[in-house]
Amino acid sequence: MSIDDSASPPAAAKAPLKPRGIRQTMSDLHIWAGLLVGWFLYAMFLTGTVSYFKDELSQWMRPELAHQAVVPDPAVVAQRIVTELATTAAGSPQWSIGLPDARNNTANAFWRKPGVQGRAFESATFDPASGHKVAARDTAGGDFFYRFHFQFHYMPVLWGRWLAGFCAMFMLVAIVSGVITHKKIFTDFFTFRWGKGQRSWLDAHNALSVFGLPFHFMITYTGLVTLMALYMPWGSDTAFKTPAERQQLTAELSAFVQPGKPSGQKAALAPVDAMVRQAQARWGRDNIARVTVVHPGDAAARVSVSRGDEGRASMSPQYLLFDGASGQLLQSKDSVGPAAETRGVLYALHLGRFGDLATRWLYFLVSLAGTAMVGTGLVMWTVKRRQKLPDPDKPYFGFWLVERLNIAAIPGLSIAMAGMLWSNRLLPVDLLKRGEWEVHAFFIVWALTLVHALLRPAKKAWLEQLWLATAVLALLPLLSAFTTQRPFWHSLAAGDGVFVGIELMLWALAALHAMLAIRTSRHAAKLRPARRGAPGRTAATASAGEAA
Amino acid sequence: MSHLASLALCVFGFTALAVAMERHQEDLFGRPMVPATARSLRIAGWATLLLALAVAVRAQGWALGLVSYSGHTSLGAALVFGTLIVQAQRKSRR
Numbered sequence: 001m002s003i004d005d006s007a008s009p010p011a012a013a014k015a016p017l018k019p020r021g022i023r024q025t026m027s028d029l030h031i032w033a034g035l036l037v038g039w040f041l042y043a044m045f046l047t048g049t050v051s052y053f054k055d056e057l058s059q060w061m062r063p064e065l066a067h068q069a070v071v072p073d074p075a076v077v078a079q080r081i082v083t084e085l086a087t088t089a090a091g092s093p094q095w096s097i098g099l100p101d102a103r104n105n106t107a108n109a110f111w112r113k114p115g116v117q118g119r120a121f122e123s124a125t126f127d128p129a130s131g132h133k134v135a136a137r138d139t140a141g142g143d144f145f146y147r148f149h150f151q152f153h154y155m156p157v158l159w160g161r162w163l164a165g166f167c168a169m170f171m172l173v174a175i176v177s178g179v180i181t182h183k184k185i186f187t188d189f190f191t192f193r194w195g196k197g198q199r200s201w202l203d204a205h206n207a208l209s210v211f212g213l214p215f216h217f218m219i220t221y222t223g224l225v226t227l228m229a230l231y232m233p234w235g236s237d238t239a240f241k242t243p244a245e246r247q248q249l250t251a252e253l254s255a256f257v258q259p260g261k262p263s264g265q266k267a268a269l270a271p272v273d274a275m276v277r278q279a280q281a282r283w284g285r286d287n288i289a290r291v292t293v294v295h296p297g298d299a300a301a302r303v304s305v306s307r308g309d310e311g312r313a314s315m316s317p318q319y320l321l322f323d324g325a326s327g328q329l330l331q332s333k334d335s336v337g338p339a340a341e342t343r344g345v346l347y348a349l350h351l352g353r354f355g356d357l358a359t360r361w362l363y364f365l366v367s368l369a370g371t372a373m374v375g376t377g378l379v380m381w382t383v384k385r386r387q388k389l390p391d392p393d394k395p396y397f398g399f400w401l402v403e404r405l406n407i408a409a410i411p412g413l414s415i416a417m418a419g420m421l422w423s424n425r426l427l428p429v430d431l432l433k434r435g436e437w438e439v440h441a442f443f444i445v446w447a448l449t450l451v452h453a454l455l456r457p458a459k460k461a462w463l464e465q466l467w468l469a470t471a472v473l474a475l476l477p478l479l480s481a482f483t484t485q486r487p488f489w490h491s492l493a494a495g496d497g498v499f500v501g502i503e504l505m506l507w508a509l510a511a512l513h514a515m516l517a518i519r520t521s522r523h524a525a526k527l528r529p530a531r532r533g534a535p536g537r538t539a540a541t542a543s544a545g546e547a548a
Numbered sequence: 549m550s551h552l553a554s555l556a557l558c559v560f561g562f563t564a565l566a567v568a569m570e571r572h573q574e575d576l577f578g579r580p581m582v583p584a585t586a587r588s589l590r591i592a593g594w595a596t597l598l599l600a601l602a603v604a605v606r607a608q609g610w611a612l613g614l615v616s617y618s619g620h621t622s623l624g625a626a627l628v629f630g631t632l633i634v635q636a637q638r639k640s641r642r
Contacts, residue, residue, distance in 0.1 A: 189566075190562075190566045190569065190628060190629050194636065211622045212622045214618045215618060215619075218618075311612070312611070345611075352615075355612070355615065355616070358616070359551075359612070362616060362620070363619065365622075366619055369622070
């Protein structure tokens with residue numbers, strides 16, 4: 001707040017006579033809370049938005065795996081992977097297998113490393129047809145964007161999650177203060193004043209915020225809820241003290257059965273497909289999420305089969321628990337307590353995994369509007385202040401920094417994300433740690449866009465990066481056509497909705513960046529005479545903007 | 549199918565609400581509307597939005613219906629907003 005006061009001494013001098021209204025105070029809070037973490041929020045929003053299609057993106061990033069026209073029977077696949085894990089993960093006290101579904105053509109398993117205490121896991125991706133590890137390029141797939149959006153990278157996971165929570169808290173403050181600031185939320189509901197500089201930016205920012213307001217608030221709040229046990233552990237720490245109590249808490253929150261003590265007696269694992277079939281009879285053939293096996297090969301083995309997300313807006317665990325040696329059904333977990341269920345619903349609302357394809361698209365589009373909301377907010381900070389600069393060619397340091405960071409954060413991120421997909425197609429398949437190099441490529445490209453933004457004049461940097469983003473997005477389907485066996489026309493002929501959908505989306509995003517580039521270049525042409533000719537008018541629009 | 553029905557109702561509802569506002573009447577027709585007409589448009593708009601909610605909830609239940617209804621209202625409002633902008637652009641070019 002001190003920054004704002006020093007920037008506008010007349011307002012500060014007037015303050016004792018006429019106290020600043022709640023709207024003005026909230027406006028300041030909104031502006032500075034939004035700016036401080038705006039670049040993080042933009043990246044979290046955009047990578048989170050694409051995560052609604054992370055499974056499809058993962059498919060696109062593993063072009064060696066054929067398009068899955070029919071979902072294989074989960075019971076058969078589960079048995080296949082269990083058989084495979086008996087050798088791949090021999091001696092491990094716990095396996096957990098994510099089964100393929102309509103959006104996912106692989107089975108993903110992770111297991112505890114044998115003989116290591118604590119949380120040490122290994123994981124692999126399996127081909128549901130053969131049961132063996134997939135013969136595809138090493139890639140993190142769409143999961144990278146998903147992980148990045150709440151824990152970032154190159155830092156301990158917990159730090160990243162704390163940082164994400166800190167930013168989300170600021171977002172929540174920005175949303176609430178933004179609503180209070182926005183005086184004419186109903187009168188201006190459909191208002192857009194074209195070609196009015198700052199006024200137009202404000203109208204666009206308001207429209208993007210207000211239309212998606214229920215979503216923006218929900219996604220920020222539920223985002224915090226997903227990690228609430230990390231951010232606010234004191235309640236559960238006080239209530240649940242003994243290991244047994246803590247285990248009961250875990251059971252209310254997750255289907256991930258904690259391994260107890262093995263008996264030491266050997267006993268073969270009963271057929272897992274029979275257990276999955278019992279679950280299918282209850283929830284439907286394709287509505288099985290995971291199979292978790294604890295102490296396989298031991299007489300005390302347990303198998304849990306958990307229900308999929310389809311058709312229920314809750315992430316609360318629902319599973320069948322079996323005796324692994326006899327195959328007997330021990331327990332059917334159908335519901336959790338009201339508090340746990342509240343969390344389950346909020347969690348599910350954030351992830352949106354329960355929805356059909358139309359709902360998923362709605363999530364994607366409104367979330368994209370949220371990204372644009374943060375983006376327009378960031379740009380507006382500079383638009384509002386550029387008019388007041390004594391010499392626009394030599395701005396003060398803070399302005400210069402914000403302007404440059406905006407460029408690297410907005411078009412720069414588009415280029416970096418596309419860059420990762422380019423590296424997915426271009427890096428040699430036998431490169432050591434190839435999957436990690438794709439991620440490094442993302443950050444290397446992003447860093448380069450920052451360097452570019454710092455060195456070039458601002459307007460040129462915006463234009464060049466927007467056009468570059470357009471080019472790298474538009475060329476990706478072509479690159480893919482030349483480097484894989486699955487060019488666009490083949491996917492179209494084969495009715496492969498995933499590849500066709502992703503590549504059409506890339507072109508749509510390229511078109512969006514081209515439109516932004518064209519508008520930016522036109523804006524530059526108009527700005528100069530207006531600034532020279534009518535200083536009175538710019539001042540008037542600026543004050544009109546503040547009044548709103 | 550229920551998605552499309554609910555979305556269409558939302559677009560209709562928001563269109564009625566927008567047309568009931570004086571600012572957009574100036575843009576669209578060049579003159580304000582009779583207050584009584586505007587009031588009935590406003591009522592029709594809100595009623596249609598409620599009807600869209602009913603359609604979504606009937607087809608998908610409260611849990612999923614409310615979620616998709618929230619998406620339909622966001623998208624519907626954005627479509628009306630976009631149409632008004634295009635309309636205003638066309639008019640200023642003429």
